[in-house]
Amino acid sequence: MNKNLMMSVLLVSVLAACSSKPVKEEPAAPVVDKSSSSQAAAPAAAPKEAAPTAAPTTTSTVAVNPLTDPNNILSKRNVFFDFDKDEVKAEYRPLVEAHAKYLVANPNAKLAVQGNADDRGSREYNLALGQRRAAAVKKVMNVYGASDKQIETVSYGEEKPRCTEQAESCWSQNRRADIVYAGE
Amino acid sequence: MLKKALYCSLIFLTVVFGKAEAALDIEIVGGAAQQIPIAVVPFAQTVSQNDSLAAIISADLRRSGLFRALETRGVVNQPHELAEVKFSDWAALQAQALVIGKVEQQVNNRLKVSFRLLDVLKQSPLAGLEYDIAPSQLRMTAHKIADVIYEKMTGEKGVFATRITYIVKQGNRFQLQVADADGGNGQTVLSSTEPIISPSWSPDGTKLAYVSFEKKKPVVYVQSLVTGQRQVLANFKGNNSAPCWSPDGSRLAIVLTYAANSQIYLINADGTGLHQLSHSSAIDTEPEWSPDGKWVYFTSDRGGSPQIYRMSTLGGDAQRVTFEGSYNVSPHLSPDGKLLTFIRREAGRFRVAQQELSTGQVQLLSDSAQDESPSFAPNGRMILYATNINGRGVLSIVSADGRTRQRLSEAGGDVREPAWGPWMN
Numbered sequence: 001m002n003k004n005l006m007m008s009v010l011l012v013s014v015l016a017a018c019s020s021k022p023v024k025e026e027p028a029a030p031v032v033d034k035s036s037s038s039q040a041a042a043p044a045a046a047p048k049e050a051a052p053t054a055a056p057t058t059t060s061t062v063a064v065n066p067l068t069d070p071n072n073i074l075s076k077r078n079v080f081f082d083f084d085k086d087e088v089k090a091e092y093r094p095l096v097e098a099h100a101k102y103l104v105a106n107p108n109a110k111l112a113v114q115g116n117a118d119d120r121g122s123r124e125y126n127l128a129l130g131q132r133r134a135a136a137v138k139k140v141m142n143v144y145g146a147s148d149k150q151i152e153t154v155s156y157g158e159e160k161p162r163c164t165e166q167a168e169s170c171w172s173q174n175r176r177a178d179i180v181y182a183g184e
Numbered sequence: 185m186l187k188k189a190l191y192c193s194l195i196f197l198t199v200v201f202g203k204a205e206a207a208l209d210i211e212i213v214g215g216a217a218q219q220i221p222i223a224v225v226p227f228a229q230t231v232s233q234n235d236s237l238a239a240i241i242s243a244d245l246r247r248s249g250l251f252r253a254l255e256t257r258g259v260v261n262q263p264h265e266l267a268e269v270k271f272s273d274w275a276a277l278q279a280q281a282l283v284i285g286k287v288e289q290q291v292n293n294r295l296k297v298s299f300r301l302l303d304v305l306k307q308s309p310l311a312g313l314e315y316d317i318a319p320s321q322l323r324m325t326a327h328k329i330a331d332v333i334y335e336k337m338t339g340e341k342g343v344f345a346t347r348i349t350y351i352v353k354q355g356n357r358f359q360l361q362v363a364d365a366d367g368g369n370g371q372t373v374l375s376s377t378e379p380i381i382s383p384s385w386s387p388d389g390t391k392l393a394y395v396s397f398e399k400k401k402p403v404v405y406v407q408s409l410v411t412g413q414r415q416v417l418a419n420f421k422g423n424n425s426a427p428c429w430s431p432d433g434s435r436l437a438i439v440l441t442y443a444a445n446s447q448i449y450l451i452n453a454d455g456t457g458l459h460q461l462s463h464s465s466a467i468d469t470e471p472e473w474s475p476d477g478k479w480v481y482f483t484s485d486r487g488g489s490p491q492i493y494r495m496s497t498l499g500g501d502a503q504r505v506t507f508e509g510s511y512n513v514s515p516h517l518s519p520d521g522k523l524l525t526f527i528r529r530e531a532g533r534f535r536v537a538q539q540e541l542s543t544g545q546v547q548l549l550s551d552s553a554q555d556e557s558p559s560f561a562p563n564g565r566m567i568l569y570a571t572n573i574n575g576r577g578v579l580s581i582v583s584a585d586g587r588t589r590q591r592l593s594e595a596g597g598d599v600r601e602p603a604w605g606p607w608m609n
Binding site for chain 1: 379381382397400401402422423425426439441444445446467469470483485489490511513514527529534554556557572575600601
């Protein structure tokens with residue numbers, strides 16, 4: 001008997017056996033991946049109330065969403081880190097502080113801090129490093145009064161790179177924590 | 185909301201046992217000084233086969249770095265039976281050993297494969313076996329024959345009939361695959377649009393534990409390679425990652441960020457009995473059980489930079505194992521527990537290193553710059569690892585003495601996270 005045919009028959013029968021008990025996946029997706037487009041996101045479930053203090057005043061009656069208004073610091077969502085480091089550098093403090101203040105002003109708002117690492121070295125170590133970066137951002141938010149209940153941390157390690165070239169200009173973009181609000 | 189719904193619908197996840205499209209190729213980039221010259225004559229075949237047994241056997245032996253497979257094409261007398269062997273032909277070609285054999289069709293659609301290993305100088309048989317197999321077992325039978333030859337000629341057990349696992353990234357798809365140790369016959373075990381990392385073999389080779397991001401966060405699963413069924417082993421708050429089986433298969437070491445930072449926990453293979461093993465304010469990850477079951481080796485940055493430590497599986501203080509360098513990660517032990525392989529960063533390059541545990545002596549084994557995930561073959565003679573060539577992930581194997589390196593590369597995919605499986609009964 002032809003071997004390829006034999007293999008095909010075997011394969012079909014194995015697949016048929018598998019298809020009778022498909023793996024049921026929970027639709028759990030608490031955090032939407034925004035690694036490639038966090039700035040451009042349009043939050044459908046954005047708060048309707050007036051923008052908090054950080055938002056620019058407007059005379060228009062149309063509510064501007066402070067989280068997506070490019071003139072508002074709250075539209076900035078990325079904190080970048082040095083190699084193998086998890087310190088939130090001084091230049092990112094105002095950004096993190098603004099998000100913390102937003103959480104204080106909007107007790108129902110929730111966000112996720114997603115930690116990332118560049119792709120050099122161990123994937124598991126980078127997963128742990130991404131977690132520590134996310135936790136570092138959360139800690140700063142806590143300092144400015146944000147509640148633990150409003151902040152979830154998650155790590156993608158080196159698995160969700162924004163940039164894939166092998167150069168520091170690219171690696172530095174991947175050593176990052178992203179702030180993503182629930183519903184975005 | 186629409187965006188979220190759309191994203192969720194894009195997640196497509198399947199558990200399959202499909203035949204992978206491309207085989208991994210072999211490329212040898214070095215060689216040992218002393219190699220045994222061996223001639224493997226193409227087997228007589230009464231049925232047409234895609235796979236040439238002689239070619240698979242020759243490639244296996246060549247990859248070990250200990251054999252030189254001689255060209256047999258053009259030799260007028262091609263023997264398949266002992267009576268047909270003209271030893272003077274093979275002595276003239278300076279073969280030390282000769283392999284002959286045949287594949288015969290049986291009445292019940294099975295095949296009979298038989299071979300003989302002959303000593304050319306002494307003109308005497310060294311080994312000979314017969315296998316009654318299904319046609320789908322032909323490749324694995326070639327590997328088993330190579331194992332018999334390897335053991336007869338070197339005195340050491342071969343690993344050609346073992347399997348490896350790895351992840352292939354192709355476009356936006358991640359596939360967990362299992363293949364023969366030569367990279368051939370790849371089968372997809374799990375396919376997902378979200379990353380899969382850290383596959384770990386159960387000691388009996390029937391299950392894989394791995395980390396999947398399909399729930400938008402790292403969760404540890406255990407999947408049977410026999411039935412394809414899988415279950416969540418650890419899905420606690422925070423990250424769940426880095427599974428490693430205990431040598432008796434009853435427990436796994438995993439890493440959770442349940443309390444805060446990444447710490448090592450032990451959990452029974454059925455998901456019960458979770459308890460925290462490491463207690464530090466640093467990153468503790470990549471647990472690796474010692475073969476005697478007494479220690480867990482792991483990566484920690486408790487001293488300021490990532491280094492390898494070990495602690496008793498009963499708990500207590502950690503002992504530092506690596507001292508040189510500012511970045512030593514991904515510990516894996518040899519089956520006899522005497523050697524540690526890991527990744528060291530030196531002058532910006534990440535390379536495979538090996539440390540003799542009794543002396544602390546370290547040797548760098550690879551010559552590349554982005555190496556990851558080293559693991560020993562079950563006989564401890566070779567180390568499988570991932571590296572990066574021209575921006576693409578490929579698998580490489582280096583002999584534990586550092587003399588032979590070879591590359592297993594799959595066309596069109598980005599291959600990473602390899603782990604060498606155990607001997608199967």
